[in-house]
Amino acid sequence: MSIRDNNKKLTVKSVAQMLGVSTATISNAFNRPDQLSVELRQKILAECQRLGYHGPNPAARSLRTGTTGVVGVMLTDTLSFNFTDPCAIEFLQGVTQVLDDAQVNLLMMPGRTDFYKEKSLESLPERYILYGPPQDLSIIRRLEDQRKPIVTVDFSLPNHLSLNVDNYGGAKAAAEHILETTQGAIAVIGLRLVECSKTVRVERHKWLDSKVSISRQRLEAYLDAAKEAGREIPHSMIWSTYESTWQEGVLAAREALKESPRPEAFLCMSDQLALAALSVAREMNLRVPEDLKIVGFDDIPASQQTHPAITTVYQPSLEKGRLAAVMVLNPERFESRILPTTLHIRETS
């Protein structure tokens, strides 16, 4: 620890006084090297180090300059919820790769409304990435009022840059692949298709808005593909989980496999759910893919590492994160984009 036995708080002012220069000179030593001689600057920096003054107070600097060097990433729901989702993780990894290099800090913000209830949302970040729609439109309004660059990911907002992946195309390819290779019944396990906070069959439940729910977009693709093939996936064969977890996936898969006729294929809207389905197949001694075909979505690393490896739709989560970060840092240089998805056929189909 530096020599700070004196309780005096270190500020540009106090440091300037100690070194016998003006406050502006201290400030310039840190921010604008060209404004003073090299020797003086070196001396000042060395002295500051010795005193334990590690640079200007960021709050004061922000106040004066209006910049903070912080990008906010607002995640749907709570933060911890997102940390259970491999896709979100990979996305964040991409974001951080870029922000690390850009010397910018990352502030994580939950998208829950009540977090900001009585609280100022006029907050630190000078740019925002919204990963998935926040719980409540009022949050968006308040963000917009701040007139800062916003990039939305996995959903769109008028007048803002958005970054999406081709959910419809990927899901359709997956469904077509399954429709070609199996003649039997097909079951769907989806995430948050309907307004219900547990794993349920979708019948009798209220659909979530397809503009908001990417799962709804994927479902449309499944159903369209079936219709075009002259087949049908009845609502009684569609399950909706509340979270994309192994546990919920197991629940849904078990229920589905009790149906008769027993489904011969699962269209799963995430690899987590597909892994769960695979596990249930094993516990019921069903051969995959002979007795049961399984297709996932996302292509998380675990999909390749399991046996049999899971057929799934790849979406570039990492790239999505990198691009979102680059876009939010240079909004004027970009336009909204839709990233491609591709079907990866492996061993479960």
Added chain:
Amino acid sequence: MSIRDNNKKLTVKSVAQMLGVSTATISNAFNRPDQLSVELRQKILAECQRLGYHGPNPAARSLRTGTTGVVGVMLTDTLSFNFTDPCAIEFLQGVTQVLDDAQVNLLMMPGRTDFYKEKSLESLPERYILYGPPQDLSIIRRLEDQRKPIVTVDFSLPNHLSLNVDNYGGAKAAAEHILETTQGAIAVIGLRLVECSKTVRVERHKWLDSKVSISRQRLEAYLDAAKEAGREIPHSMIWSTYESTWQEGVLAAREALKESPRPEAFLCMSDQLALAALSVAREMNLRVPEDLKIVGFDDIPASQQTHPAITTVYQPSLEKGRLAAVMVLNPERFESRILPTTLHIRETS
């Protein structure tokens, strides 16, 4: 969007003027409801909403009050590196659970030195959690100079709260278990045991400091257990990876299984590495656990979901995160802790 056609910037001052009250009254309306009548407060809040003023500027407020409502989590290495580690993820999940509830924001900071090269580290957070040792002690010194609460996780620092898990105990239990059940050679696959940025056998490489590297602590336990059993694990049977990834684990496991005598057990210092070893066993048609026993560390969810399920040492990552957050928010109420680890014997041993 609110009615902000006028370009005028909204501040307490301008808003106060518009509403014909003093700036302090606006401030109080947001921060201290008891300082003004309920009606006036309601009216002010409503007007602010209408005008699009969403509360005081956080930079200015921070400057004045000296608080920011931000906790910094500094991660070893880059941010993105940590997002590849399930344990770090689970830890962060725990942290965010608590911070969500405490209405506190989370700022993620890389532990790389060069990120702060020319930059002020006198930064926003008013408390810090250090997850793993930062790359460089100078960072710690600069953090300490700020005189803010610090909690260190997975390593210790004099005069600061620390939170560790019983790496030695867990690793020893794992090793003893293996020593009891197999008479053959034992190989170790560890993470960052030596100073080398790729997967290598540890021979001829410089050890990393055991005060800093939790892997070193685990290794000590393995070796002690062997010695106590009158056996030996030679350095030629110890591999060190640079990252705890599947890819690097595969590399190490393949090399190890080429040795003669062929190892009959793997002590892996993470479940990621154990999963990789399992995969290599499968590709070499070795039966697990008959031909090869595998023990991991951490007990990540995937360990239970794979077949065969992996024997591993459980460490409470989520709890660790929750506790770290609680500790940093109320440092005076806590003392340094070491959380227990427990061996979970499953199917790979």
Added chain:
DNA sequence: AAGTCTGTATTTACCGGTCAAGAAAGTTTG
């Protein structure tokens, strides 16, 4: 009726920097 409380609202002095403009000293130019 004078004195004391209470509840509301305002005044005022900072918080710790940064930037534009200005001053002092040395250098170049015509």
Added chain:
DNA sequence: CAAACTTTCTTGACCGGTAAATACAGACTT
């Protein structure tokens, strides 16, 4: 050699709030 530049450093006004002190009713004592 004076005028015009440069270079280097200083001055002083602001950035947008907040907390403590102050002012001022009206209600309540005594």
